Structure formats: structure tokens, C-alpha cells
Amino acid sequence: xxxxxxxxxxxxxxxxxxxxxxxxxxxxxxxxxxxxxxxxxxxxxxxxxxxxxxxxxxxxxxxxxxxxxxxxxxxxxxxxxxxxxxxxxxxxxxxxxxxxxxxxxxxxxxxxxxxxxxxxxxxxxxxxxxxxxxxxxxxxxxxxxxxxxxxxxxxxxxxxxxxxxxxxxxxxxxxxxxxxxxxxxxxxxxxxxxxxxxxxxxxxxxxxxxxxxxxxxxxxxxxxxxxxxxxxxxxxxxxxxxxxxxxxxxxxxxxxxxxxxxxxxxxxxxxxxxxxxxxxxxxxxxxxxxxxxxxxxxxxxxxxxxxxxxxxxxxxxxxxxxxxxxxxxxxxxxxxxxxxxxxxxxxxxxxxxxxxxxxxxxxxxxxxxxxxxxxxxxxxxxxxxxxxxxxxxxxxxxxxxxxx
Amino acid sequence: xxxxxxxxxxxxxxxxxxxxxxxxxxxxxxxxxxxxxxxxxxxxxxxxxxxxxxxxxxxxxxxxxxxxxxxxxxxxxxxxxxxxxxxxxxxxxxxxxxxxxxxxxxxxxxxxxxxxxxxxxxxxxxxxxxxxxxxxxxxxxxxxxxxxxxxxxxxxxxxxxxxxxxxxxxxxxxxx
Numbered sequence: 413x414x415x416x417x418x419x420x421x422x423x424x425x426x427x428x429x430x431x432x433x434x435x436x437x438x439x440x441x442x443x444x445x446x447x448x449x450x451x452x453x454x455x456x457x458x459x460x461x462x463x464x465x466x467x468x469x470x471x472x473x474x475x476x477x478x479x480x481x482x483x484x485x486x487x488x489x490x491x492x493x494x495x496x497x498x499x500x501x502x503x504x505x506x507x508x509x510x511x512x513x514x515x516x517x518x519x520x521x522x523x524x525x526x527x528x529x530x531x532x533x534x535x536x537x538x539x540x541x542x543x544x545x546x547x548x549x550x551x552x553x554x555x556x557x558x559x560x561x562x563x564x565x566x567x568x569x570x571x572x573x574x575x576x577x578x579x580x581x582x583x584x585x586x587x588x589x590x591x592x593x594x595x596x597x598x599x600x601x602x603x604x605x606x607x608x609x610x611x612x613x614x615x616x617x618x619x620x621x622x623x624x625x626x627x628x629x630x631x632x633x634x635x636x637x638x639x640x641x642x643x644x645x646x647x648x649x650x651x652x653x654x655x656x657x658x659x660x661x662x663x664x665x666x667x668x669x670x671x672x673x674x675x676x677x678x679x680x681x682x683x684x685x686x687x688x689x690x691x692x693x694x695x696x697x698x699x700x701x702x703x704x705x706x707x708x709x710x711x712x713x714x715x716x717x718x719x720x721x722x723x724x725x726x727x728x729x730x731x732x733x734x735x736x737x738x739x740x741x742x743x744x745x746x747x748x749x750x751x752x753x754x755x756x757x758x759x760x761x762x763x764x765x766x767x768x769x770x771x772x773x774x775x776x777x778x779x780x781x782x783x784x785x786x787x788x789x790x791x792x793x794x795x796x797x798x799x800x801x802x803x804x805x806x807x808x809x810x811x812x813x814x815x816x
Numbered sequence: 817x818x819x820x821x822x823x824x825x826x827x828x829x830x831x832x833x834x835x836x837x838x839x840x841x842x843x844x845x846x847x848x849x850x851x852x853x854x855x856x857x858x859x860x861x862x863x864x865x866x867x868x869x870x871x872x873x874x875x876x877x878x879x880x881x882x883x884x885x886x887x888x889x890x891x892x893x894x895x896x897x898x899x900x901x902x903x904x905x906x907x908x909x910x911x912x913x914x915x916x917x918x919x920x921x922x923x924x925x926x927x928x929x930x931x932x933x934x935x936x937x938x939x940x941x942x943x944x945x946x947x948x949x950x951x952x953x954x955x956x957x958x959x960x961x962x963x964x965x966x967x968x969x970x971x972x973x974x975x976x977x978x979x980x981x982x983x984x985x986x987x988x989x990x991x992x
Contacts, residue, residue: 469965469968640940747841750843750872750873750912752872761873763901773877773879782943786942
């Protein structure tokens with residue numbers, strides 16, 4: 413008895429005697445939990461991080477310069493490689509922007525086809541976001557379940573356009589091809605099977621007490637800060653800002669969702685729309701923390717399922733064409749247009765300037781992750797090293813889009 | 817508030833800081849002089865009925881064509897435009913501001929043109945300005961930390977300038 417007491421008192425002395433020095437730690441560019449080639453330089457003192465400096469550009473391909481040398485349709489494959497987890501949404505953003513410049517309205521059927529594809533892409537993208545976030549926080553199995561389901565979406569996309577990751581499917585004028593026969597039935601079968609599975613994810617992560625301890629109350633961002641930093645998507649809505657471009661955006665984009673019924677996923681009086689189906693907000697969570705950002709994503713998966721179901725009905729009812737793409741070297745009218753769309757990770761903006769030829773004079777991509785990532789230094793100040801993966805992971809970044 | 821009313825209000829308040837106005841284009845834009853930019857931006861952000869509290873994007877566009885035959889297409893002399901796309905979360909309206917600069921400060925080749933930074937008005941401008949500096953070559957006066965962001969720190973030149981030439985090699989790596 414006395415020996416253990418002696419030991420524990422010795423330990424205390426040792427603990428007390430540990431001195432820490434300030435040092436710089438490189439996290440990345442090959443660190444698994446930075447989601448790609450992001451390098452964070454941490455100024456640490458023991459476990460406490462006093463400063464975080466992100467370094468980017470490891471994946472920079474100057475896509476915008478390439479865009480000045482290709483016609484808009486030729487640049488579509490390059491947009492795939494921006495947010496490579498949501499290639500369809502990138503294709504859609506650029507196509508809509510060029511269509512805005514050309515004042516080209518796509519047929520009714522193409523509009524609904526785009527909603528089906530864009531929302532399916534949102535599910536696939538959020539599944540990776542969810543699975544990888546679990547992985548960051550030390551829970552391996554949700555990742556496998558997420559990829560199992562995502563695989564089926566990729567199979568569907570492969571059937572529609574032949575590619576699994578870099579689709580180039582939605583294009584200026586509509587889409588490169590119509591959906592194959594029987595595709596809608598397969599898609600519905602997938603949704604029917606997928607909807608009950610979401611409960612399992614909530615059981616594995618959302619209500620998991622270890623998960624809640626790792627991310628509730630961590631990385632709290634106020635609504636003002638999120639707006640000032642230009643955050644968007646689930647990162648912005650997780651801070652309680654009621655903004656979703658599918659409802660609030662420019663008419664050129666919201667036209668696509670005309671007549672669709674959906675509610676923007678944002679907290680109001682401690683509740684999210686439709687959250688009665690799922691576990692509510694735990695008492696530990698604070699609005700704007702990592703848990704809320706994660707939860708918004710999870711609810712958006714559910715919302716996307718509803719939207720795809722509505723779109724399937726409308727698509728089957730439409731009688732016109734799926735939207736023939738414009739000519740590869742179609743001349744652009746002189747002028748400029750900027751359009752933002754609600755991609756899974758946030759507001760993806762494209763800006764096109766034309767001098768009247770077929771090739772844009774300037775093609776610009778405004779990346780959502782780029783702005784979302786810029787909050788890192790402020791969110792991570794004076795946190796623990798172990799919280800950095802939790803914070804960076806909750807922003808759900810894709811470096812291909814940040815570095816372009 | 818209509819675009820025309822907004823323009824007249826800005827012209828009354830800021831006078832000469834407001835330049836050309838183009839309301840007929842797809843996205844109507846207002847030209848602002850470089851020196852008047854921070855004042856105008858602060859006003860646009862803080863007025864409760866305007867409240868442009870969200871800066872979507874800053875882009876640099878270089879208008880330059882070495883071939884005089886093709887230069888006709890550009891309407892106007894060679895210039896560099898810095899384009900600010902603003903958005904109001906509360907009112908769901910957008911606004912485009914343009915600052916038109918000479919390609920080089922005082923026409924001395926190699927000296928970057930200057931614009932005051934708006935990083936203290938919208939925090940997101942910090943990284944956007946670094947990107948425009950890096951790729952289009954605009955110096956943002958008063959920026960807290962103006963370094964390259966996408967290209968390596970020792971990279972030479974600004975790739976989105978129209979007269980940019982890709983270097984032959986970079987640290988022994990062949991580039992072209």
C-alpha cells in the first residue's frame with residue numbers, strides 16, 4: 413500500500429516537472445487526416461497549438477489558364493478534376509455559367525435529369541465526407557459502410573456515362589446522353605434500400621458518445637465569422653446561417669429547382685427540419701461546432717433522397733429532350749457572367765469572360781473549400797493537437813478544388 | 817432597391833470614386849476607383865438596407881493582346897480588372913464591383929499595380945487577394961500577409977497575365 417502511494421506521488425512530481433518548449437510541427441502534406449495534400453504548420457507548446465499556418469498549392473494545375481485555351485465544353489473534364497468527389501456538381505456549375513452567358517435555356521427533361529444527377533452526387537459526396545470524418549476520429553467501420561453505398565451510386569453513374577469519378581456528363585446545353593432504359597428503376601431501388609441504412613450511420617456516429625466527445629463543442633464558429641470568411645454549404649449552415657443557393661441563389665440556378673419541395677437544413681430554436689426522425693442535438697453540442705457541421709451533412713443526405721424521388725417523377729413525366737450539347741466550338745457571345753451553385757461542399761462559383769470567340773477570354777473558378785479552409789488558422793488557435801483533425805475534417809475539404 | 821437607385825445613391829455619397837456603370841450587361845457592374853474602394857465596400861457592407869456582408873469572389877482579369885489586329889476585340893486599352901462579386905445573405909442580392917487598373921504601375925514594366933486591400937472588411941478577402949496577387953499580379957496595399965498562395969514562393973511571374981511565358985525549367989525540372 414505504502415509503495416503504491418510513494419509511486420503515485422513520484423509520478424506526480426514527474427508530471428509536474430515536464431517542461432515543454434515551443435516547436436513547429438509539420439502536419440502534411442502526406443498526413444492522412446488532412447484529406448489530401450494540405451500542409452499545416454503548427455506552432456505547438458506541449459499539446460496546445462498556438463498557431464496554424466496552412467500551405468496549399470501542392471495540387472495546383474492552373475486550371476484557369478487551361479480554361480483560357482479551350483472551349484467551354486472542352487474544359488468540362490478539367491472541372492471534374494476540381495472537386496473530384498463531386499465531379500457532376502462541378503460540370504453542372506460550369507455548364508450553367510456558360511449557359512447564362514449564352515442565354516441558353518435547357519429543356520424541361522434536362523432540368524430534371526440534372527436534379528437527379530446533382531442530388532445523387534450530393535449523397536455520394538456526403539457519404540465520403542461522413543465516412544472519412546469517422547476515420548479521422550478513429551472509427552473505422554462507418555467508412556466501409558459509406559463506401560459500400562457510394563459504390564452503388566458510382567455504378568449507377570457508370571451506367572449513365574461510362575465513368576466512375578470524372579464524369580463530364582452534364583455539359584453545356586444539357587447532358588452528353590440520356591439516362592439508359594431501366595436506370596430510374598435501379599435508382600429507385602437503391603434509394604429504397606439506402607434510406608433505412610441512414611439510421612445505422614446515426615447509431616454508429618451521430619449518437620456515439622465517443623464521437624460526440626470528440627467533436628461537440630470543438631471548433632465553434634459564429635455565424636458572423638462564417639459569413640465574413642465566405643464559408644458556404646454545410647460549414648455555413650452548421651453555424652446557423654440560413655442560406656442555401658438552391659432556394660436563395662440567382663434565378664438562373666434556382667429555376668432548376670422550381671416546383672421542388674425541400675427545406676433548407678439549418679438549426680432553428682434547437683431543432684433541424686425533419687430531425688424528429690433522427691436523434692436530436694445532444695446537450696454537449698454548441699451551434700457552429702464540428703458536430704453541427706457533420707449533422708447538417710447527414711440531414712442533407714436525407715433531403716437529397718427526397719429531391720431525387722421528386723425529380724424522378726418529373727423526369728418520367730417530361731416529354732421533351734434530355735438536352736443536346738452545344739457544338740464543341742460554339743461561339744460565345746461577348747460579355748461576362750458569374751454564377752454560383754450549391755455543390756455538396758458549398759457554393760461553387762464560375763466566372764466566364766468572353767471576347768466573342770469560341771474560347772473564353774478568362775475562366776475563373778471560385779472554390780467553396782478554398783474559403784472554408786481559410787478559417788482553419790482562426791478555428792485551430794489555442795486548441796489541442798488532437799482536435800486539429802476533428803476541426804479540419806469537419807470542414808470536409810477536397811484539395812483538388814482548393815488548388816485547382 | 818433597384819440597381820439604378822443604388823447607383824445614384826453611391827454616386828451621391830462617393831462622387832468621383834464611382835466610375836463607369838454598366839447596368840445592361842448580364843451581371844450589372846459598377847466601376848470604383850482604386851482609392852475609393854475600401855470606403856465604398858465598408859458602406860455597402862454596413863448600410864442595413866444593403867448589407868453586402870458576403871464576398872463571393874475576387875478575380876483578376878488581364879486585358880492585353882500583343883497582336884494589334886486582335887486587340888480590337890478587347891474594347892479599350894490594355895488594362896487589368898479586379899472584379900469583386902458581392903452577395904447579401906439577408907437580402908439575397910448580388911452586386912459586382914470593378915476596379916480598373918493599368919497593367920503596370922506608372923507604366924513601368926515589372927511594377928505591380930496597386931489596390932487597397934479589403935481584408936479588414938471581409939476576412940475571406942485575405943486569401944482571395946493572395947490568389948489574385950499570385951496569379952494575376954496585383955499588389956494589395958495594406959494586406960496583412962501578401963504572399964503567394966498557389967504557386968511556390970520562389971515562382972517568377974504571374975501565370976494568368978496574358979503575356980506570361982512559362983519558364984524553361986524550375987529547380988532543374990523541365991517545364992516545357
